[in-house]
Amino acid sequence: MRYKGYLIDLDGTIYVGKKRLHEAESFIKTLQQKQIPFLFVTNNATKSPEMVQTFLQNSLDIEVNISQIYTSGLAALDYLLAEKLGNKGFVIGEQILKEQFLNAGFIEEKEHPNFVLQALDTQVTYNDLKMASLAIQQGAKYIVTNIDKQYPTEKGFVPGAGAIKELLVAATRVEPIIIGKPSSIIMNHAINRLGVRKEDVIMVGDNYQTDILAGIDNGIDTLLTLTGVTQKSDIPHLPKVPTHIVNDLSEWNYL
Ligand SMILES: [Mg+2]
Structure with a gap:
């Protein structure tokens, strides 16, 4: 075939x-x-297509267009736009995801968001998790980019987006919509x-x-x-x- x-x-x-x-x-x-x-x-929602493109070109011998790279972060934004869940969101994620979120026309709102978009965030704080938990309990839709619990590094596994998700599910008892x-x-x-x-x-x-x-x-x-x-x-x-x-x-x- x-x-x-x-x-x-x-x-x-x-x-x-x-x-x-x-x-x-x-x-x-x-x-x-x-x-x-x-x-x-x-x-992996922690990298933009541009970052992946550069890596493929410089570290490997692969030249592709940025439109040939699709991340769970972009898919989450496509999903949010298609489902019309509202334009106010609280993002737990790396800076690049927050930029993609703003570029897609969404507005950051921590108190009363329409949705919580959660990915791997290496700078996540207890306050972020607290705000996200409260918003989800107040009815904000909970969207997670991916549920990979273990993020591989040279030294071993560290918590991935799915590990942060487990924490929010434990606190809220709400299962998220999974994108990746x-x-x-x-x-x-x-x-x-x-x-x-x-x-x-x-x-x-x-x-x-x-x-x-x-x-x-x-x-x-x-x-x-x-x-x-x-x-x-x-x-x-x-x-x-x-x-x-x-x-x-x-x-x-x-x-
Ligand atoms: Mg793989």
């Missing part, structure tokens, strides 16, 4: 932390040579951006719980690459199998 469009994860799939995956870079070059549309889809993979929200927006019919699209990633379930749960074929989170030894235990599995992207022959 040849696919007409690719949705592709970044970390663990195209590179691993600071380590290059040359076969993944060749894979992207082939997509570009064959003019097959693709979109990088990442749960495996949610249908980011996938539907990503498919629209790609402009290819869902049946002709494949989702490529290294993480079964996010990338592969995002495909399986949303009727999109999947390609699991064993270069990141999900290991060969996990495969016998996966509840539903990915459409395709490769050790790395040099094994993908259907381009």
Whole structure:
């Protein structure tokens, strides 16, 4: 089966932390040579498409347009605009997310927001969590960019957006609307951006719980690459199998 469009994860799939995956870079070059549309889809809301673009260009050998990079932060803003939940929001997130939020036309409001948008925020304070908890209990819609609990660093895992989410859920007993993979929200927006019919699209990633379930749960074929989170030894235990599995992207022959 040849696919007409690719949705592709970044970390663990195209590179691993600071380590290059040359076969993944060749894979992207082939997509570009064959003019097959693709979109990088990442749960990381702490970086802008411009920052990702610069990293891909300077640290790897990948040149893409910023429109080919879609983060859970952008998907959250697309969702908020589409659902018309109001324009006043309280954002827990990195500066870049706050800028994207303002650029999309939203207004910061801590006391009586229409919604709380929560992502990974490395500067989060108790007061932020307190204000968010109170707003959610007063009826503000609670939106979370992604539920990755562990954020990988060279020294080990540190709390991710999902860990902060657990704290707010414990305080409010309100479950948030989840935007990032495996949610249908980011996938539907990503498919629209790609402009290819869902049946002709494949989702490529290294993480079964996010990338592969995002495909399986949303009727999109999947390609699991064993270069990141999900290991060969996990495969016998996966509840539903990915459409395709490769050790790395040099094994993908259907381009
Ligand atoms: Mg990944």
